Amino acid sequence: MRNSPRWSNGSVNCRLEWQPSRLLQALLIVLGVLAAVSVLASEMPRLFAWPIAATALAYGAWRAHREGKSPRPAFWFPCNDRPPTVDGQPMFDVRLHWRGPLAFLRWRARAGGRWYHAAWWPDTLPAAQRRELRLAAGDGDAGRDRRDRAP
Structure with missing residues (x-):
């Protein structure tokens, strides 16, 4: 249609501020908890399982904190x-x-x-x-x- 109005110019100005995702931070913590639980649920000797589980939990919390401070x-x-x-x-x-x-x-x-x-x-x-x-x-x-x- 020749005389139909043009509703959009195809591009607009856009200003966005990036911010850290709280959802992603929560998921990183959940992954750390699940990793710790999975190590403890495995048949790994407890002498090795507890330090690995604590490390997995600490790493998940550290990643979530780092994501929030970016x-x-x-x-x-x-x-x-x-x-x-x-x-x-x-x-x-x-x-x-x-x-x-x-x-x-x-x-x-x-x-x-x-x-x-x-x-x-x-x-x-x-x-x-x-x-x-x-x-x-x-x-x-x-x-x-x-x-x-x-x-």
């Missing part, structure tokens, strides 16, 4: 031709992958440099911001699959 960068995805930025620094080779409600972002701080990554869990990225991120990042796979369209 830096909190701010991401900006502009709608114009400028590159997206993290804490004001441009990102190169930006790749956004989706796994259901999980969003995984990979980028380089400079061309040919080291890869950095961030992951948003459902408790840190509400549905409205997920949609905003999809639009801002320009999901190139949208509509390419034949099953996405009506017959």
